[in-house]
Amino acid sequence: MTPDAGHAASADLLAIARRIALDVAETALEERRRGIAVEATKSTPTDVVTAVDRDTEARIRSMILDARPDDGIFGEEDDTHVGTSGLNWVVDPIDGTVNLLYDIPAWSVSIAVVDGPPDPEHWNAVAGVVVNPVSGEVFAASAGGGAHLGDRELRVNTEVALPQALVGTGFGYAVDRRRSQAEALLHVLPRVRDIRRIGSAALDLGAVAAGRLDAFYEQGLNPWDHAAGALIVREAGGRVGGPDGGRENDRLLLAAAPSVFDQLAALLHDAGVPAD
Template sequence: MDDVLDSVPGSEPPALEKIAVEIARETAALALAVRDRVVGDLSVADLATKSSATDVVTAGDRECEALVRERLAELRPQDAVLGEEEGGDDEPEPGRLRWVVDPIDGTVNYTHGLPWFSVSLGVEVDGRALAGAVVEPVSGRVWSAAAGHGARLDARPLRASALDRPGIAVVGTGLAYDPARRERQAALIARVASSIGDIRRQGCASLDLCSVAAGWIDGFFEHGLKPWDWCAGALIAEEAGAVVRRPTGPGVPDDGWGAEATFAAGPALAGPLAELLRGAGAAGL
């Protein structure tokens, strides 16, 4: 693997982290500008409709992903790209780096004026995460990591929670758009709620994973996330010392989670929390 990275100058994880931060910051500024512009063009009547909210998201997502692709074409033309809006390389050839972009993670928050949304940009090779950045447009906070070099919030090192008891842990989760899966997720939350200290549902998976990295929450789980939701955030949590479980591919043996589960928790909490969730039927989500 190191031979692959050494063959392309500038492919060392810290150098890739720097690129991810640079592009995500630029894109975060665009996300705010697009929202302000599109909302400003809507009438009061328009703002009450579902279609107007969709217009804000569509404009923001498309313009932001286009900017990321443009900048990557300038800086890393040899790499593959997978984005939420335009798709791309699902399975790049072995040894080729792939950037995974969520131009706006937390789109419901984005359209409703809530500040908890992000631009998420990660890079991987052969399924191994190398670097990533998650930038909050409203606060300007920058979360980032490079494989083997730790994780940072605005250049300050991050460390996951040392808590070891689910009964006092604050745990983040999310709910899918699909009504049937949402119902199953809500039922799981109900089954474990009395065994967990508290639950948070913040609406932005990348920032939930970053929150695990910072110890702001002690753990996180969700089923149905896509690579662009977790690529950067999962590495940031992992480099902060969290135990991370990403969704698995075809042919991977069942581990009691189901293929589409994302999980992260501080190292002392990970075992007890995972046991609690799996015992409550997490694999059925």
């Protein structure tokens, strides 16, 4: 496949992902306005699932299979659907469920298409969309096609020094992990401009791409939390990586403007992130 043909295919997949994400985002917002409650818990009693999570993923899966029946689907709330095309859709129906539950307007629908297995260390992201249903903002990117917020092309901030960097992060739900993350934060916070904790990794990554944050890091993320957002950062000119200079994984995801990436990686290493 020529580069032009590859870009065209990525753009076509992005168009499908955008259409699906916008459709389910509207329905999820309507459900939130009618009121929601916790339906179940996942890893801990504070890690919750709502009916909106499950209903939204079911709608996404149905729409993907209607449009692309040979593709695989890897999501948070249901079993993996194994496809035959080599492409996998990586789906987070609601990223930021606790924000959704408390009606904090920072939750999102995240849909990505990747070439390869549903493993961020071995896939190549092709297209990704992150929609904030409350604000209506749509972050989107395709491989080689750049990143956009609506019609605006996105670029990460440039010439950022670590002491002036605004850094986003997040915390896990397990008590031991939260404790170690808080201890690491004590090392990081005095050495950067400030810290933000938004509650949706997908929106944090969109914020890095849009220059609203200079960097974002988190431990314990699942592939669906960052599949779309990491591509959006990369297509906006940012760097994304994981432990020891490798690809992002569940031990660490770091996304940042190029000028601050290495400095922040070194700072996190000094703070014991990721823990072995």
